[in-house]
Amino acid sequence: MATTVLFFIFAGLAIGCALSTVYHRNPLYGAVSLVGVFVSLSCIYVTLAAPFIAAVQILIYAGAIMVLVIFVIMLLNLDEEKPYRRLNYLYALGGFLGIVLLAQTFFVFVAVNKTPKKTIVNPDETVGKTLSIGANMYTEYLLPVEIVGVLLLMAIIGGVILVRRLSQPELKLVVDNELELRNEADEKDDYRIAL
Amino acid sequence: MEPSLASYLALSGILFAIGATGVIFKRNAIGMFMCIELMLNAVNLTFVAFSRYYGDVTGQLFVFMVMSVAAAEEAVGLGIIIAFFRNRMSVDVDDASILKN
Numbered sequence: 001m002a003t004t005v006l007f008f009i010f011a012g013l014a015i016g017c018a019l020s021t022v023y024h025r026n027p028l029y030g031a032v033s034l035v036g037v038f039v040s041l042s043c044i045y046v047t048l049a050a051p052f053i054a055a056v057q058i059l060i061y062a063g064a065i066m067v068l069v070i071f072v073i074m075l076l077n078l079d080e081e082k083p084y085r086r087l088n089y090l091y092a093l094g095g096f097l098g099i100v101l102l103a104q105t106f107f108v109f110v111a112v113n114k115t116p117k118k119t120i121v122n123p124d125e126t127v128g129k130t131l132s133i134g135a136n137m138y139t140e141y142l143l144p145v146e147i148v149g150v151l152l153l154m155a156i157i158g159g160v161i162l163v164r165r166l167s168q169p170e171l172k173l174v175v176d177n178e179l180e181l182r183n184e185a186d187e188k189d190d191y192r193i194a195l
Numbered sequence: 196m197e198p199s200l201a202s203y204l205a206l207s208g209i210l211f212a213i214g215a216t217g218v219i220f221k222r223n224a225i226g227m228f229m230c231i232e233l234m235l236n237a238v239n240l241t242f243v244a245f246s247r248y249y250g251d252v253t254g255q256l257f258v259f260m261v262m263s264v265a266a267a268e269e270a271v272g273l274g275i276i277i278a279f280f281r282n283r284m285s286v287d288v289d290d291a292s293i294l295k296n
Contacts, residue, residue: 007198011206018210018233022217027225034229037210041236048203048247053255057239060262065232065269072273073225076280081223081287094219098212105208112201120197121250128246128255141256148263155267162274 006047013040025081027073031066038062050128203244210237224276224286228269235265 017036024030038061045054137145210233217230239258246254280286 001196004196004198007202011202014206015209015213018213021229021233022213022220025223027223027229030226030229034232037233037236041240044203044206044240045243048243050243050247050255053239053243053258056259056262060266061232061236065266068269068273069225069229072276076277076286078223078225078286081221081226091220094216097219098216101212101215102209105205105212108208109201109205112204113199119199120248123197125250127250127252132252133255133259136252136256137259141253144256144260148260151267152263155270158271159274162271162278 003047007044010040010043010047014044027078028070031070031073035062035066038066048128049126051126052128052130052133200244200248204241207237207240207244210234210240222287222289224279224288227288228272228276232265232269235261 014037017033017040020033021030021037024033038057042054042057042062045051045057214230214233214237217233218227221227221230239261242254242258242261246252246258276286279291283290
């Protein structure tokens, strides 16, 4: 009973904040609403007995991704969007897509409610403990974890290259400079010895 | 008395539909980016709900991977937006029409 009430409260919060994200033309209001979506989703994860995922959601999404988005909004000094000036039939098409997706959601809801097995398998046991997730990450799912490591490396390199200005000089290796200096010093010594 | 699995899937579908319409309607690049994050979170909710209802931890591990991919994509995407802004002083995606005609 308590879980149902909590689910409806947080679901209502999530949907309200999501609508607010899409509605506002000022990107800063949209960003703050999106943080509200993330926090309410994290509360839903807690009611779904996934404490690790709830904590990681706050850490990564609300704590890192949205902070960076707000940095960029403030850096670029973005204004509100100006009123729409696109063709009208494109908006009708977009609205139609939204209605189709909502109809599919309704269909899935009705279909899943008709399936025979729809209660929790082990209600008293949680599989989302940090210990079990960590154990699985390093034994059975080791390959995806390593691939994610390489992916993050690619993101770092991509980020550095994207914002590099082309007028910057290339980095000269310190070793090359040192060799040149030593060669000049050797030539000077021979001259003095000859004298 | 828990809500059924269908309730979580319905919430996820509604959030995904809102995000998809947002991506189409928004003209700000940052706004489109935020709606993409909304869609990714809807999918995360689906995974966690299935993980709870079938007692399998695989769903939550995949949520972890999805979050890492979202963070990486966000870093590179914001870099692209900043590079785009340097050249033309606006993040309106309707202005990104050099390849047209």
